[in-house]
Amino acid sequence: MAQPLKLAIIGGGASAFYTASRVLSKLPAVIKEAQVHVYDRLWTPHGLVRYGVAPDHPEVKASETLDPRFRFFGNVQIVPSDLDQRTNPTEAEHQLPTLPQPLSLPLSTLARHYTHLLFAYGSSSPLLPTLAGDSTVRPTSALDFVHWYTGHPYPENHIALEELIKAKHITIIGHGNVALDVARMIISPAARLAPYDVPKSVLEVLEQLQVQHVSIVGRRGPPQVSFTAKEVREMMTLEGVGMHPIDPALFDVGTEGLSRQQSRLIDLMRKGSSTTTTSALRTWSLDFLRSPLKITPTSITYALNTLSASLSAVPTGETQTVPTDLVIASVGYRSPAIHREWHDERLGRVRHVDGQVVRADGTTVRGVYASGWSANGARGVLASTMWNAYSVAEKILSDVTASVVSNYESGIGATISDGIKLEGEPGLPSPMIEAGKLVVSYPDWKRIDAEEIRRGGEVGKERERMSWEEVVEFLDIE
Numbered sequence: 001m002a003q004p005l006k007l008a009i010i011g012g013g014a015s016a017f018y019t020a021s022r023v024l025s026k027l028p029a030v031i032k033e034a035q036v037h038v039y040d041r042l043w044t045p046h047g048l049v050r051y052g053v054a055p056d057h058p059e060v061k062a063s064e065t066l067d068p069r070f071r072f073f074g075n076v077q078i079v080p081s082d083l084d085q086r087t088n089p090t091e092a093e094h095q096l097p098t099l100p101q102p103l104s105l106p107l108s109t110l111a112r113h114y115t116h117l118l119f120a121y122g123s124s125s126p127l128l129p130t131l132a133g134d135s136t137v138r139p140t141s142a143l144d145f146v147h148w149y150t151g152h153p154y155p156e157n158h159i160a161l162e163e164l165i166k167a168k169h170i171t172i173i174g175h176g177n178v179a180l181d182v183a184r185m186i187i188s189p190a191a192r193l194a195p196y197d198v199p200k201s202v203l204e205v206l207e208q209l210q211v212q213h214v215s216i217v218g219r220r221g222p223p224q225v226s227f228t229a230k231e232v233r234e235m236m237t238l239e240g241v242g243m244h245p246i247d248p249a250l251f252d253v254g255t256e257g258l259s260r261q262q263s264r265l266i267d268l269m270r271k272g273s274s275t276t277t278t279s280a281l282r283t284w285s286l287d288f289l290r291s292p293l294k295i296t297p298t299s300i301t302y303a304l305n306t307l308s309a310s311l312s313a314v315p316t317g318e319t320q321t322v323p324t325d326l327v328i329a330s331v332g333y334r335s336p337a338i339h340r341e342w343h344d345e346r347l348g349r350v351r352h353v354d355g356q357v358v359r360a361d362g363t364t365v366r367g368v369y370a371s372g373w374s375a376n377g378a379r380g381v382l383a384s385t386m387w388n389a390y391s392v393a394e395k396i397l398s399d400v401t402a403s404v405v406s407n408y409e410s411g412i413g414a415t416i417s418d419g420i421k422l423e424g425e426p427g428l429p430s431p432m433i434e435a436g437k438l439v440v441s442y443p444d445w446k447r448i449d450a451e452e453i454r455r456g457g458e459v460g461k462e463r464e465r466m467s468w469e470e471v472v473e474f475l476d477i478e
Contacts, residue, residue, distance in 0.1 A: 107420065
């Protein structure tokens with residue numbers, strides 16, 4: 001008889017929670033032996049819903065699982081097993097991190113306690129544009145900026161706040177929703193953001209910004225943008241903020257066969273903002289057919305593009321240099337590899353077919369799945385993430401009901417050829433037990449959540465986010 005499902009989900013964002021919820025809702029409640037455990041390197045659940053969705057978008061911050069068969073383990077980072085080959089594994093498993101770093105748990109150590117694995121850890125490695133060798137400035141990653149204004153506990157890099165405050169002209173490279181989120185946070189009056197869960201320290205900086213204009217720059221034309229009508233509409237209606245009109249000629253190329261949503265977006269861009277630039281306190285623009293070549297402390301140089309028959313950006317050979325004080329790049333993301341044999345290095349994501357992880361030769365890694373951005377790249381909105389997660393959940397359930405449980409051919413202990421054993425051992429990995437309160441549970445998070453809301457209510461905000469140091473004190477972590 002096959003073992004009951006014991007699923008480990010690596011990543012605690014929307015895709016992870018949607019998949020967990022779907023799996024548990026489809027499994028009869030009487031199957032009490034089934035277990036779904038979510039692991040995340042952050043001490044809070046919900047990933048981008050907390051640390052990626054702009055604070056002034058509270059309506060998309062909702063995903064939760066209350067089934068008793070579900071458990072969340074925060075502040076636990078699943079790492080490639082080969083990271084621990086330099087030390088004795090039994091010793092490495094008992095090395096607790098220095099706060100505030102998460103507990104590192106090798107994939108092989110985790111896997112042997114589960115029958116199935118799901119990779120749903122998103123895309124956390126930002127791409128940066130390729131620049132000329134004589135560029136003297138590296139652009140700020142939009143992800144670093146997002147991590148700053150959402151109070152991310154483990155930012156890769158810290159924002160140069162003095163440069164941000166003094167910048168009068170800011171350039172954002174990229175025409176996706178994240179680029180517009182960043183622009184909106186920069187150009188919005190600080191008073192507009194005050195009721196939301198923007199950290200107090202961030203609000204204090206935003207109140208000091210001297211920015212006058214934000215340029216949002218992309219390599220192709222208006223019909224090829226990746227942002228949505230909702231994001232543009234919000235920018236168009238910001239009080240005291242005006243948009244520079246777009247050259248009508250730019251709408252003439254690549255508009256054939258647009259969907260209704262794309263046509264609506266084009267109409268919005270043609271119409272422009274409700275505030276004129278002459279009466280605005282701050283302005284912004286959507287700039288097209290430009291690719292960054294060189295950045296200096298006071299300027300950015302672009303290669304000017306045209307569109308090919310296939311609507312790809314093609315350099316014309318001409319360049320343009322314009323003054324700017326700060327450049328932020330939002331041009332895409334990659335997923336880090338947790339298991340190199342299952343990772344497509346070229347695409348920067350987990351290799352899979354319809355959610356089932358496969359090796360480079362196309363053979364199936366039974367019992368191992370991928371969903372969300374870690375599987376499909378950093379694209380789509382929460383709705384598309386949900387439907388993808390549901391599809392992968394159905395695949396997992398289909399395998400379970402067909403008694404296709406991980407790689408067991410003749411009982412417990414069969415080995416996946418890639419060095420991972422899905423043995424379904426009882427209990428939790430020993431490093432988790434040794435770590436004690438350092439691992440944040442879902443009940444812990446609910447206490448933190450309630451306290452943040454309480455603190456926010458005292459100052460008229462949606463919530464006041466706690467730092468890790470405050471969480472350590474609040475939960476009495478030793």
